[in-house]
Amino acid sequence: xxxxxxxxxxxxxxxxxxxxxxxxxxxxxxxxxxxxxxxxxxxxxxxxxxxxxxxxxxxxxxxxxxxxxxxxxxxxxxxxxxxxxxxxxxxxxxxxxxxxxxxxxxxxxxxxxxxxxxxxxxxxxxxxxxxxxxxxxxxxxxxxxxxxxxxxxxxxxxxxxxxxxxxxxxxxxxxxxxxxxxxxxxxxxxxxxxxxxxxxxxxxxxxxxxxxxxxxxxxxxxxxxxxxxxxxxxxxxxxxxxxxxxxxxxxxxxxxxxxxxxxxxxxxxxxxxxxxxxxxxxxxxxxxxxxxxxxxxxxxxxxxxxxxxxxxxxxxxxxxxxxxxxxxxxxxxxxxxxxxxxxxxxxxxxxxxxxxxxxxxxxxxxxxxxxxxxxxxxxxxxxxxxxxxxxxxxxxxxxxxxxxxxxxxxxxxxxxxxxxxxxxxxxxxxxxxxxxxxxxxxxxxxxxxxxxxxxxxxxxxxxxxxxxxxxxxxxxxx
Numbered sequence: 377x378x379x380x381x382x383x384x385x386x387x388x389x390x391x392x393x394x395x396x397x398x399x400x401x402x403x404x405x406x407x408x409x410x411x412x413x414x415x416x417x418x419x420x421x422x423x424x425x426x427x428x429x430x431x432x433x434x435x436x437x438x439x440x441x442x443x444x445x446x447x448x449x450x451x452x453x454x455x456x457x458x459x460x461x462x463x464x465x466x467x468x469x470x471x472x473x474x475x476x477x478x479x480x481x482x483x484x485x486x487x488x489x490x491x492x493x494x495x496x497x498x499x500x501x502x503x504x505x506x507x508x509x510x511x512x513x514x515x516x517x518x519x520x521x522x523x524x525x526x527x528x529x530x531x532x533x534x535x536x537x538x539x540x541x542x543x544x545x546x547x548x549x550x551x552x553x554x555x556x557x558x559x560x561x562x563x564x565x566x567x568x569x570x571x572x573x574x575x576x577x578x579x580x581x582x583x584x585x586x587x588x589x590x591x592x593x594x595x596x597x598x599x600x601x602x603x604x605x606x607x608x609x610x611x612x613x614x615x616x617x618x619x620x621x622x623x624x625x626x627x628x629x630x631x632x633x634x635x636x637x638x639x640x641x642x643x644x645x646x647x648x649x650x651x652x653x654x655x656x657x658x659x660x661x662x663x664x665x666x667x668x669x670x671x672x673x674x675x676x677x678x679x680x681x682x683x684x685x686x687x688x689x690x691x692x693x694x695x696x697x698x699x700x701x702x703x704x705x706x707x708x709x710x711x712x713x714x715x716x717x718x719x720x721x722x723x724x725x726x727x728x729x730x731x732x733x734x735x736x737x738x739x740x741x742x743x744x745x746x747x748x749x750x751x752x753x754x755x756x757x758x759x760x761x762x763x764x765x766x767x768x769x770x771x772x773x774x775x776x777x778x779x780x781x782x783x784x785x786x787x788x789x790x791x792x793x794x795x796x797x798x799x800x801x802x803x804x805x806x807x808x809x810x811x812x813x814x815x816x817x818x819x820x821x822x823x824x825x826x827x828x829x830x831x832x833x834x835x836x837x838x839x840x841x842x843x844x845x846x847x848x849x850x851x852x853x854x
Contacts, residue, residue: 381529381531381537384425384448385397387445387448388448389449389452390429390453391431392429392430392459392533393430393471393472394429394430394532395532395533396427396475396530396532396533397426397428397530397531397532398425398426398528398682398721398724399424399443399529399724400422400423400425400527400721400724401422401527402422402524402526403419403420403524404419404420404421404522404525405420406520407494407498407520407521407522408518408519408520408521409498409505409520410518411505411516411517411518412505412506413502422723424439424724425439425448425451426724426725426726427440427448427451427452428455429455429458430459430472431460432459432466433463433468433469433471434460434466434470436454436455436457436458436459436461437455437458438451438454439451439724439725467710470706474705474706475534475536476534476684476685477532477534478537478680479537479538480538480539480686481539481540481679482540483540483541484542484543484574484677485573485574485672485673486543497521501519501520503585504517504549504584504585505517507588507589508551508592509551509592510551510592511592513553513554513596513599514551514553514592514595514596515552515554517550517551517552518551519550520548521546521547522545522547523543523544523546524542524543525542525544526541526544527541528541528682530680530682530683536684538679543573544572544675544822545571545574546570546572547564547568548563548564548567548568549563549564549587549588549591550564551588551591551592551595552595553592553595553596553599555599560595560599560777560792562594562598562759562777563591564587564588565616565759565819566616566617566761568820569619569759569821570819571820571821571834572673572675572818572820572836573672573673573674574673594778598777598778598790601790603791603793603851604755604779604792604793604795604852605851607848607849608846608848608849609753610753610755610808610845610846610847611755611757611796611843611844612748612754612755612756612757612782612809612842612843612844613841613842613843613844614756614841615816615817615819616759617758617759618737618837618839618840618841618842619820619837620763620774622665622736623732623735623824623837624763624769624774625765625772625800625803625804626658626665626692626693626735626800627837628732629646629647629768629769630692630698630701631702631731631732631826632711632713634646634769635648635649635650635711636711638729639826642828643825643826644769647768648698650713655697655698657696657697658697658698658804659801659805660696660805660807661695661696662809662810663693663695663696663804663807664693664737664738665691665693665736665738666689666692666735666736666738667689667690667692667700667702667716667735668689668690668736669687669688669689669717669733670687671836671838673818674734674820674836675819675821675834676820676833676835676836677734680717681718682719682720682721683705683719685705685717687716688716688717690716696805699714700713700715700716701713701715701716702716702718702731703715703716704716704717704730705717705719715730718730718731719731720733722833723831729826729831731824731831731833731835732833732835733835733836734835734837735835735836736837737810737839738810739810739812739813739815739816739840740840741810742809742811742812743814743815744811744841747811747815747843749785749786750809751782751843752783752784754781755779755791757779757794758777759776759778760776761776761777762774762795770799770801771797772798773795773796773797774795774796775793775794775795778794793851794849795849795850795851796847796849798847798848806844806846806847808843808844809843810842811842812840815841816839817838818836818837818838819837819838820834820835820836821834821835822834
């Protein structure tokens with residue numbers, strides 16, 4: 377990464393109130409094996425510069441992957457013209473106070489495990505596939521890993537200088553079982569849920585092959601399992617499904633740009649109104665959700681957002697009451713609602729927008745056995761398989777890979793095709809048990825899409841096991 381990014385200001389000649397330069401360099405690898413056979417092996421590099429200009433109260437953006445004086449100046453001129461042109465239809469006039477000076481750095485955990493040779497990595501993935509195939513009824517196995525090394529360097533005309541280095545690793549194991557017309561799939565906590573900063577833990581953990589065998593065996597067990605019953609009952613969700621529940625029914629509805637209408641054309645709006653902040657009872661008193669980019673190793677941890685605002689842990693929802701939105705410094709000014717440092721980009725050729733980062737449900741006081749033991753009748757579900765939610769992020773229907781009945785305080789029969797539906801705020805108000813720290817797990821999703829042009833960004837989620845009462849659950853025929 378170029379350590380003297382500020383030298384590019386010497387090339388710029390634009391009549392702007394403020395200029396920011398964001399240089400992003402990324403290296404990525406991807407290895408995958410299907411049914412024991414190597415399927416893909418790729419390596420890529422990407423590097424470029426975004427120029428951000430504030431003029432006439434508006435921001436303009438232009439990017440280039442040619443770091444020459446001529447290309448940088450041409451991009452600055454395009455960005456300036458864009459800012460001037462959009463100022464004719466401005467809905468809000470910004471000043472330089474939305475770009476305060478920032479100086480600092482961030483380094484995610486590093487691991488030599490991510491530097492395994494191609495041969496060693498593929499060899500391990502083939503062994504994983506062998507372990508997944510516990511029966512001839514396992515008709516497909518898959519194992520993949522990817523690593524991403526990203527450097528962000530942000531400087532500005534008012535003295536900002538922020539370096540951030542992210543080391544990211546993801547994995548996915550899956551087994552598909554079939555018997556006649558019945559097909560079932562089981563994965564390692566859901567597609568690429570094992571996505572973190574730092575170590576590629578999927579290949580370094582001692583139980584990797586035992587874990588793969590368990591995935592394969594559960595896929596096989598689902599073939600003979602009964603359909604999930606259609607009933608209104610107590611629902612217990614594992615942390616790998618709570619990840620999706622947090623993402624869709626808390627994260628997206630709280631994005632301030634969505635509430636302000638910026639995303640309505642593409643990604644939809646929200647059931648949350650600006651007037652709800654500080655008063656809306658979003659969930660039960662057990663519900664405490666934080667925006668926390670400080671968790672070591674979680675996928676979306678960082679020290680500063682992509683316009684240089686220092687990232688701090690903040691309660692979005694505290695004791696069930698909505699406190700704060702997922703809004704950048706610009707959205708906070710426009711809405712007059714408190715937000716967080718979440719102005720983020722997915723690449724050098726995208727402008728920053730309001731995005732989730734690490735959205736976590738804080739642990740409670742109940743152990744797993746205590747939660748299950750307190751339920752006379754219910755269903756326990758793991759790992760997301762399907763999701764559907766309306767444009768207001770309100771009415772939803774989610775399906776899971778794996779379920780078990782809860783009968784008289786014990787986990788009993790396995791059930792297949794477990795699904796549930798609800799309405800976001802009423803669902804969270806039905807939260808009756810929150811697991812303690814022993815049930816708390818950290819996951820991530822590398823492919824959250826939003827924005828025009830589209831931005832696919834990395835998001836972290838952590839949660840304990842949770843129980844919800846009076847939830848509509850149903851099976852594959854429901």
